[in-house]
Every structure is written in structure tokens, then in C-alpha cells.
Amino acid sequence: MKTTVLQENLQKAVALSSHFVSSKAQLPILSNILLQAKKTKLIISSTNLETSVSTSIGSKTEEEGDIAVNGKTINDIVTNLTNDSIEIESMHEHLKLSSGSFKSKILGTNSSDFPKLPSIVDKKTFTLKTNEFIKSLSKVLFSVSTDETRPILTGVLFVSRDLKLSLVATDGFRLSEIKIKNEAKLPDLRIIIPRAVLNELSKVDEEENIEVYFDKENNQIVFGIGDTVFSSRIIEGEFPDYEKIIPTSSICTVNIDKNELEKALKLSSVFARDSGNIIKLRIMPTLRDKNQELIINAESSNSGNQEMGLEIRTEQEIKTEINIMFNYRFIEEFLKTVEDDEIQIQISDNNKASKFLDPKNPNFLHIIMPIKTQN
Numbered sequence: 001m002k003t004t005v006l007q008e009n010l011q012k013a014v015a016l017s018s019h020f021v022s023s024k025a026q027l028p029i030l031s032n033i034l035l036q037a038k039k040t041k042l043i044i045s046s047t048n049l050e051t052s053v054s055t056s057i058g059s060k061t062e063e064e065g066d067i068a069v070n071g072k073t074i075n076d077i078v079t080n081l082t083n084d085s086i087e088i089e090s091m092h093e094h095l096k097l098s099s100g101s102f103k104s105k106i107l108g109t110n111s112s113d114f115p116k117l118p119s120i121v122d123k124k125t126f127t128l129k130t131n132e133f134i135k136s137l138s139k140v141l142f143s144v145s146t147d148e149t150r151p152i153l154t155g156v157l158f159v160s161r162d163l164k165l166s167l168v169a170t171d172g173f174r175l176s177e178i179k180i181k182n183e184a185k186l187p188d189l190r191i192i193i194p195r196a197v198l199n200e201l202s203k204v205d206e207e208e209n210i211e212v213y214f215d216k217e218n219n220q221i222v223f224g225i226g227d228t229v230f231s232s233r234i235i236e237g238e239f240p241d242y243e244k245i246i247p248t249s250s251i252c253t254v255n256i257d258k259n260e261l262e263k264a265l266k267l268s269s270v271f272a273r274d275s276g277n278i279i280k281l282r283i284m285p286t287l288r289d290k291n292q293e294l295i296i297n298a299e300s301s302n303s304g305n306q307e308m309g310l311e312i313r314t315e316q317e318i319k320t321e322i323n324i325m326f327n328y329r330f331i332e333e334f335l336k337t338v339e340d341d342e343i344q345i346q347i348s349d350n351n352k353a354s355k356f357l358d359p360k361n362p363n364f365l366h367i368i369m370p371i372k373t374q375n
Helices: 007-018 071-079 130-137 195-201 258-272 328-335
Strands: 002-006 032-037 041-047 051-058 060-063 065-070 085-091 094-099 102-109 126-128 155-170 174-194 210-215 220-225 228-233 252-257 278-283 293-300 304-311 322-327 342-347 354-357 364-368
Touching: 002 007, 002 051, 007 032, 007 041, 007 051, 007 071, 007 085, 032 071, 032 085, 051 195, 065 071, 065 085, 071 094, 071 102, 126 130, 126 174, 130 155, 130 174, 130 195, 155 195, 174 195, 174 210, 174 228, 195 220, 195 228, 252 258, 252 304, 258 278, 258 293, 258 304, 258 328, 258 342, 322 328, 328 364
Parallel strands: none
Antiparallel strands: 002 060, 002 085, 032 041, 032 065, 041 051, 051 228, 065 102, 085 094, 094 102, 126 210, 155 174, 174 364, 210 220, 220 228, 252 342, 278 293, 278 322, 293 304, 342 354, 354 364
């Protein structure tokens, strides 16, 4: 093959593809990125057999062809080249790169060994609005588990029916759910999609809609957006019945300024990070002619302790003192997703899950399990 592309375009495509390569010694082909030169475009692809990506950029091609080259090698080279055109030529399983005074020859591999990747042409199952979908992903991805011993929790549950799509994620300590209303009818689906491919999808900057294809026969999900196609296996197994743990009542509903809470959490972290990230929230019984206050306390056997009071609004009379403990990092991460200037916390019990809500987004639900007291 022989083609010319812009460094900026190639760098973005190769950087994206490098996230999907594998370093497994038993399958060395998976450490490579596949380059395919067509008439007016260069297709860049990679896979680790679990997830894959294929994207194309504009090119001026003199001779069509393909070759697989080490992903890390080509990524490191292209990233450090100046923003200029790059001439790419393959010859006898070598890839030549030329740009200005720079010349390089990279050892390549026959592309016939590269796995065939799925496409989405004329196969879409449904369509999603890109901006809304990617925004919704940010509301749930932070709750996905990183514990590989519980693979069922390392992905996001997609539940679709009629005009609604729900995205749910949990790590066993917290849970996020966002509901998206779609313009067109959706098929009935209940599948778990790995975090890795969704993380990459959430970074895409495209205005075009996302075409989604569920390949039930091969247990794969395929996302097509612009000139890029992402695919991933579906995680097999039964997602926990999360609806059972969502509180249906509360003993206290608190409205609090988001910025003030963020500041208080940063201060409490100075001591909490030495004691398992634990902070205690205390709300005193309602008193006439006195504003309600949320007391945040953090202690460290090494550093000391701190206490800070924040003014709150409560939606019901509090008859007994409420004390509940949380991992402050869980609350911090939730606050990053909130669009309103205040948040609402619905406490159901000192030792049961509490709801953390964004008043501006009634379709978004987040719950955090408290750290249980010993008594």
C-alpha cells in the first residue's frame, strides 16, 4: 500500500486504537494495529478479542493494501511527529513512514492473521442521540466495579423497552441509574456491557447519532458513530435485582448546597483518608426558631479530628438525632455528576442505603450504602 495522511488525524486514530491492543504473549497479533488503505481513506483497527475499534481517516491513496504493525511502536512515533503530512508505504512486511526529514521503517505482520472485526452496515438494532447518551454514561460509569472477581459488576446494565433505556451500574457499595427517553421504539433488551468499551465511547466527540447493533448470535454489541465502530462482547450472567435495594421511604430528606458540601468534604478528607475515608453525618432533632444543620465529622488516630456545620433544608420534622457514616469519596464522585446548585439526600435509616439526588435531573438516581455502626 501507499497513501498519505495528516499527522493530526493519524495520531488521534492510532491513539484510540492503541487502547484496544493486547499484550498477551500467546497471541502476538493482538499487540498490533491493522492499517488498511482504501481509495480515499485509511482504516485503523485493533482488538483484544473482548473489545475492538475500527476507525477511518481521509487519505490520498496511490496503492491500496494492508499491514499490521505493533500498536505501541506506531503510536509512539506518530505522537511525536510534527503536524504535517505523513507518507505511509508497506513493502515486504515492513511499514515505511516519512514526514519531512523523518524516515522510519517498522517491522510489520501479514494482515491475514488479524481477526475479522464486526461492522454495523445495514444492521442497526436502534439509534441513540450521541450527546444525551454520552452525558448519561458519565452518570453511571463511576459506579462500575473494578473487582475482576465479580465480573458481572464490571459492566453497565442496559435495559430497554418501548421508548425507554435505563443504564445501571453498581460495585456493591453504591448504585447509579439513569433513564433515557428515546424518540423511536426500542427492542426489549437486558444486557451487560463491559466498562472498557463504554469508557472509550464516552470520549467520542461526534454530532452524529449512535447506531447500535446487538448481535445476539455472537453475544456482541456494536456501536457505530461517524467513521468509528466500537464492538464488545456482552458479559454473561445475571445482574443483581437492583430495584429491591432502592429505598421506598425515608426518615429524613435533606437539601444542601452542592458547593458548600464539596468544600466540607475536602476539609474532612484531611482526616478521613487516614481512617478508611469514613466521615460521619449528624443531624439534630428539629428545634423551633433554629435553622437545621448538618454536622460533618472526620477523625484520624494519627492526625486529629475536625467538625463542620452546614445549613440545610429539611422536608419533614426530625424527632430523633440521626447519625450515619459514609465513604466521603463516594459522595465526592456523585457531586461531580450533579447539574443543580444543590443536592437532595434521602436518608432511610442509619444502616440502610440513602438516596442522593440531583433535583435538575429526576431521571437520575444514585444510592450509597452507609458504613454500618457496630451497635
